[in-house]
Each structure stands twice: as C-alpha cells, then as structure tokens.
Amino acid sequence: MTGAAGTSAGPALQIRGLGKAYPGVVAVAGLDLEVERGEVFGLLGPNGAGKTTTLEMIEGLTPADTGEIRILGLDWRRHGPEIRARIGVQLQSTSLFNKITPREALTLYGSYYPRHRGAEELLDLVQLRDKADAYHITLSGGQMQRLALALALVNDPELVFLDEPTTGLDPQARRGLWDVVRRIKAEGRTVILTTHYMDEAEVLCDRLAILDHGRLLTAGTPLGLIRELGIPSVVELGFAGTAPDPGPFAARLGLEVAGRADRWEIATQDPKALLPGLLEAAEAAGVPYQQIHVRRATLEDVFLHLTGRSLRD
Amino acid sequence: MLLFRQFRMEWLLYSRDRVAMFWAFAFPLLMLLGFGTIFGSGAAPALTLVVAGEVQTQAGRELLGSLEQTPLKLLRLEPGAAAARWAKGETAAQLEPAGAGYGLRVNTYMAAQGQLTAQIVQRAALAAQLREAGHEPSPLPVQLESPGHAHSTNYAAFLLPGLLGMNLLSMGLFSVGMVNVSYREKGKFRRLAVTPLPKWIFLLGQVLHRLTVTLLQSALMLALGYFAFGIRNQGSYLLLTAVMALGTACFMAMGFALAGFAETSEGYAAISNVFFLPMMFLSGVYFTLDAAPHWLQRAVVVLPLSPYLRALRAIFNDGAGLAGQWAGLGVVAFWTAACFLVAVRRFRWA
Numbered sequence: 023m024t025g026a027a028g029t030s031a032g033p034a035l036q037i038r039g040l041g042k043a044y045p046g047v048v049a050v051a052g053l054d055l056e057v058e059r060g061e062v063f064g065l066l067g068p069n070g071a072g073k074t075t076t077l078e079m080i081e082g083l084t085p086a087d088t089g090e091i092r093i094l095g096l097d098w099r100r101h102g103p104e105i106r107a108r109i110g111v112q113l114q115s116t117s118l119f120n121k122i123t124p125r126e127a128l129t130l131y132g133s134y135y136p137r138h139r140g141a142e143e144l145l146d147l148v149q150l151r152d153k154a155d156a157y158h159i160t161l162s163g164g165q166m167q168r169l170a171l172a173l174a175l176v177n178d179p180e181l182v183f184l185d186e187p188t189t190g191l192d193p194q195a196r197r198g199l200w201d202v203v204r205r206i207k208a209e210g211r212t213v214i215l216t217t218h219y220m221d222e223a224e225v226l227c228d229r230l231a232i233l234d235h236g237r238l239l240t241a242g243t244p245l246g247l248i249r250e251l252g253i254p255s256v257v258e259l260g261f262a263g264t265a266p267d268p269g270p271f272a273a274r275l276g277l278e279v280a281g282r283a284d285r286w287e288i289a290t291q292d293p294k295a296l297l298p299g300l301l302e303a304a305e306a307a308g309v310p311y312q313q314i315h316v317r318r319a320t321l322e323d324v325f326l327h328l329t330g331r332s333l334r335d
Numbered sequence: 336m337l338l339f340r341q342f343r344m345e346w347l348l349y350s351r352d353r354v355a356m357f358w359a360f361a362f363p364l365l366m367l368l369g370f371g372t373i374f375g376s377g378a379a380p381a382l383t384l385v386v387a388g389e390v391q392t393q394a395g396r397e398l399l400g401s402l403e404q405t406p407l408k409l410l411r412l413e414p415g416a417a418a419a420r421w422a423k424g425e426t427a428a429q430l431e432p433a434g435a436g437y438g439l440r441v442n443t444y445m446a447a448q449g450q451l452t453a454q455i456v457q458r459a460a461l462a463a464q465l466r467e468a469g470h471e472p473s474p475l476p477v478q479l480e481s482p483g484h485a486h487s488t489n490y491a492a493f494l495l496p497g498l499l500g501m502n503l504l505s506m507g508l509f510s511v512g513m514v515n516v517s518y519r520e521k522g523k524f525r526r527l528a529v530t531p532l533p534k535w536i537f538l539l540g541q542v543l544h545r546l547t548v549t550l551l552q553s554a555l556m557l558a559l560g561y562f563a564f565g566i567r568n569q570g571s572y573l574l575l576t577a578v579m580a581l582g583t584a585c586f587m588a589m590g591f592a593l594a595g596f597a598e599t600s601e602g603y604a605a606i607s608n609v610f611f612l613p614m615m616f617l618s619g620v621y622f623t624l625d626a627a628p629h630w631l632q633r634a635v636v637v638l639p640l641s642p643y644l645r646a647l648r649a650i651f652n653d654g655a656g657l658a659g660q661w662a663g664l665g666v667v668a669f670w671t672a673a674c675f676l677v678a679v680r681r682f683r684w685a
Binding site for chain 1: 337340344347348351352518521522523525526528529530531532533685
C-alpha cells in the first residue's frame with residue numbers, strides 16, 4: 023500500500039505555524055521549520071524550551087493545536103501508517119516491558135515493519151552485544167539509551183528523530199553516539215535531534231534552530247550563527263568563588279565586561295591586541311583573578327546574546 | 336503472522352513472571368479445594384439448640400420428645416450456665432421456659448443458624464401439639480432437585496461453574512483491564528505508538544493469550560473437580576467450551592472498555608470495583624440470591640455474570656443444551672458487543 027504523495031524529492035520535513043498549549047502554559051507557538059533531506063538538523067534550547075513537545079507533535083505522538091506538518095511530503099491525517107513505516111524515533115525516555123531482552127525487542131519491533139534490519143548488526147552498531155540477552159530492567163541508563171537508538175534504526179528509516187540522545191551518557195558513550203549519528207548521516211538518512219548541549223549541536227548539526235519558551239529565536243548553520251554575533255573570541259577571567267562586580271573595571275577599560283557567576287567575559291574581535299593591555303589594567307586595579315582563558319565564541323554565546331540567559335538554566 | 340508473533344511474545348513475557356503465573360493457576364484450584372471441602376457434600380450443618388431449664392408439664396415433655404426426633408443437637412444446661420453461654424454469644428437459639436410452656440430466643444448475630452433452628456423447633460412443637468390432640472402429623476415429601484432435574488446436592492458441583500465464571504471475570508477486569516491501564520500509565524505503550532503496529536493486532540494478541548490461559552485454568556479446575564469431588568460435566572464439552580469462549584470475550588471486552596476510562600491504576604481500581612464487586616458477590620458465584628430482596632435479584636441479572644452463570648450451570652450441572660439458554664446468553668452477547676465497541680473507541684496508546 024503506497025501513499026499517494028510520498029516522494030523522494032523535496033524537504034524531509036516542513037512545519038508551518040506549529041503550536042501547542044497546555045492549561046496555563048504555551049509549550050510551542052508559531053513554529054516554522056524546514057529540514058532538507060540528508061542533513062542533520064538540531065533543535066537547541068534549554069530545558070522547557072518546547073523541544074520535546076515539538077518533536078512529539080512531528081512524530082505524531084501528541085496532537086498539535088495549530089499548524090501544518092508535512093513529513094517526507096506526507097500528511098499525518100491521510101498517510102499515518104506510511105509515515106510510521108519510514109521514520110525512526112528515539113523518545114526522550116523509552117519504557118519497554120521489564121523482562122524483554124534487547125535482541126527480542128529488536129526482533130519484535132522489526133516485525134512491525136515491512137522491511138527491517140537484523141538484530142545482530144544493530145546490536146553491534148550500538149555495542150550492546152554482550153547485553154543482548156539481558157532483561158531490559160537490568161540494563162543501565164546508558165544501555166537503555168543505546169537500545170532505544172537501535173530501535174529507532176530497526177526499520178532502516180529515511181528520517182530519524184533523536185530526542186536528547188546523549189542525556190545521561192558518560193563522555194565516552196557520548197562520543198560513541200556522535201559516531202553513530204555520523205554513520206547514520208553517511209548512510210544518506212536525515213536526522214532531526216534535540217539537545218541542550220551546545221558542543222553537541224556544533225559538532226553534529228549541519229543546521230539548527232534555537233528555541234526558547236516555545237518560540238523560534240533563530241536558525242542557521244552553527245558557524246553562521248556564531249559569525250552573525252560578530253564576536254569571534256571571548257576572553258574569560260576566572261575567579262575562585264563569586265566574581266566581583268565588573269562595573270568599575272569595565273569603566274576604566276572602556277570595554278564591556280560581562281559578569282557571570284564565577285568569571286568575567288570580554289568579547290573581542292582581536293584577542294591578541296586586547297590581551298596585553300587587559301592584563302596590565304587588571305594588575306594595576308588589583309583584580310583577583312585566578313585564571314585566564316581565551317576561547318572562540320560558541321552557540322552558548324549566541325543564546326546568551328538572544329535571551330540574556332545561559333543554555334544550562 | 337504478525338498476530339502470531341504478538342501472541343507468542345505475550346506468552347513469553349507472561350511466563351517470565353513466575354510468581355504471577357503460579358498464582359494465576361494455583362489460586363482458583365485452591366479456592367475450589369477449600370470451599371468444596373469446607374462446605375462438604377450438602378449434609379445439613381449441625382445445629383445446636385440450648386435447652387435452658389425444663390418445663391415439667393405433659394406438653395413440655397412431649398415437645399422435648401418431639402425435638403429429639405429432629406436432627407437438632409440438644410444441649411441441656413442449667414439456667415445460669417445457659418445465660419453465661421448466651422452472654423458470650425455462643426448460642427444461636429435457646430429454648431427456655433416462658434409462661435406455662437416454652438419460648439424461643441434467637442441470637443441476632445447468628446440469625447441464619449438461629450432462624451433455621453427456630454423453624455425446626457416450630458415444626459416439632461406443632462407436631463407435638465397435633466399428637467396431643469390425637470392426630471399423627473404427616474409432612475409432605477420433599478425432593479432436592481436442580482432446574483435440570485439433577486439430584487446432586489454437592490456444593491462443590493454448584494461451586495465449580497461459579498468459580499469458572501469468576502475466573503473469567505477477574506481475568507478480564509484485572510489481567511486485561513488493570514494491566515493495560517498500568518502499562519499505559521508507565522508509558523510502556525508510547526514506543527509502540529510511533530510504529531505502524533495496528534492497535535487491533537496488539538489487542539487481539541493479548542486476547543488470544545489470555546484466552547489460552549483461561550482454557551488451561553479451566554481444564555485444570557475441571558480435572559481437580561473430577562478427581563477430588565467426582566464432579567463431571569453433565570452437558571456437551573463442545574457447548575461448554577463455546578460458552579466459556581463467549582464468557583472470556585465478554586469479560587475481556589469489559590476490561591478493555593473500562594481501561595479506556597481510567598488514567599491511572601488507582602482510577603481503574605475504583606471504576607472496575609463498581610462492576611466487579613456486585614458481580615462477585617451477587618451473581619451466584621458462591622451462593623444463590625434466593626433469600627435476597629426481590630429488587631436486588633432483579634437488578635443483578637442486568638450484569639452479565641448472573642445470566643452467564645445460570646447458562647453455565649445449566650450446561651455443566653444439568654446437562655442442558657442451548658435450547659433454554661438463548662435469553663441469558665443473549666444478555667452476555669449484548670454486553671460483549673457493547674463493551675467491545677466502547678473499548679475500540681476509547682483505546683489509546685498513551
């Protein structure tokens with residue numbers, strides 16, 4: 023049974039005016055997005071930004087209040103089963119039956135699709151071979167995440183949704199997951215993921231959208247968004263304990279100094295030119311800084327610039 | 336094929352919960368053994384009548400003589416001892432001097448035994464009075480017989496179909512209804528919601544699994560009934576199986592339907608009890624309702640378990656065919672269809 027309008031050309035996803043409200047809170051409002059085939063697209067934002075709600079509306083789990091969604095050129099109302107057969111989903115948290123094993127789960131879920139990949143190759147891909155026959159309830163959080171990822175790929179999907187795929191993973195497992203995402207992309211699939219980690223967004227995403235309080239703040243490539251800021255570098259002065267008020271020092275310097283919890287940040291176009299004068303002035307003013315760090319601007323800075331808040335709220 | 340895989344997975348997961356599976360089979364068997372043994376083979380329960388003091392008249396002696404012909408156990412006590420026993424609440428009925436003759440005192444806390452004893456005493460008293468007047472009492476012959484003319488007074492035989500029906504009811508409301516609400520509440524269905532698995536295959540897989548479980552349970556109960564109590568199915572096994580399949584379908588549909596109205600396990604427990612408790616107690620599983628008020632008897636037949644058990648007993652205990660059962664089975668079939676429709680409309684993955 024083939025859907026009428028499903029094509030292999032055209033965007034993987036198109037959203038117009040997507041919105042969802044719960045009593046007392048607007049989760050998502052007026053969202054417009056377009057995701058091209060074969061790209062890794064990220065939804066970046068702090069907790070509560072509406073990323074998961076957005077994703078679940080796109081996946082057909084939660085009904086949208088307003089807006090239109092077209093996945094692979096198809097419409098949920100008319101082509102539900104076909105869409106489900108062509109997408110793979112990793113939920114934010116996957117709850118499976120207690121005593122099912124990874125191998126059984128992959129075989130069972132695979133059987134729901136007209137075409138599916140073998141359990142063995144998927145177990146290898148996410149490195150769950152040695153736990154293939156363990157009851158789900160005995161798996162660690164990270165192992166459950168990896169199984170959920172394997173399940174998302176079981177039907178050889180064209181479009182893969184990953185909701186916060188590295189939350190709760192240790193650094194090594196995170197790197198492992200990033201590798202899997204790169205593999206998925208190399209296989210020609212489209213990936214849409216949500217995250218609140220800026221390094222993940224920068225490393226994995228071809229393009230991304232930044233969300234806050236259910237609204238789209240901006241969208242573009244990671245590098246493009248950072249360049250738009252116009253501040254390629256940031257000089258950080260780190261303090262032991264709470265950073266003092268930078269006001270007086272900033273006045274003396276004639277530059278903007280942003281005070282964060284335990285550090286001062288000074289944006290600059292040219293750190294090499296700034297540094298000598300800065301250090302001298304700091305010395306002269308007796309600023310008790312412990313560390314100095316020069317880094318390039320990141321998506322965190324972009325978010326800060328747009329909202330005045332940190333991604334990690 | 337997919338349906339068979341689902342069915343097999345249901346059995347696999349079910350069999351991994353050893354404890355639950357054990358009790359699912361052991362519990363009904365224990366109930367049958369327990370109740371069947373306790374309530375024995377229909378012999379009349381031993382009733383005790385306390386005689387607190389003697390009335391030394393001809394009539395009084397006649398009455399006591401008459402009482403000794405009855406199956407009552409007479410306990411002659413001094414008035415003081417009798418009063419002490421009464422105060423402790425151990426006496427169901429007491430015969431005591433009242434005016435020129437005897438009177439009866441019945442314990443309200445033991446009304447069932449007490450009333451029964453009182454009736455036997457009244458009959459003995461009337462018989463004694465008849466004899467005194469020179470007549471010989473001639474009671475009518477009484478024959479214990481079921482609607483299908485079966486003669487067994489074995490309570491276990493009455494109980495067995497009741498337990499079979501009860502088993503189906505709790506399988507439907509709890510094993511199906513509660514389990515689904517609980518899984519949904521814990522989010523275990525969410526992952527399924529994003530797959531193309533059709534809801535009906537999922538539900539049917541569950542239904543088939545539970546159906547095979549109940550068939551096994553029923554077979555075990557019938558075997559135990561036969562070996563422990565000599566109870567045999569008096570009707571056709573084919574008909575019995577068909578009627579049991581109908582019962583399974585009915586109560587499972589009810590479970591699914593109710594599950595569609597509850598968000599949480601606690602909510603489901605409340606909703607299901609509204610149906611479960613009246614049916615469990617009032618539908619004739621353990622005892623019949625012939626002594627209950629008329630309005631209650633008429634109200635209970637609206638719920639499906641009553642007519643279902645009547646049909647089941649007719650087949651099992653009386654060897655009846657389908658002939659007289661259409662009305663009762665019709666009620667059950669109606670409930671099945673109605674619950675199924677509600678279930679399908681209200682079933683959600685999350």
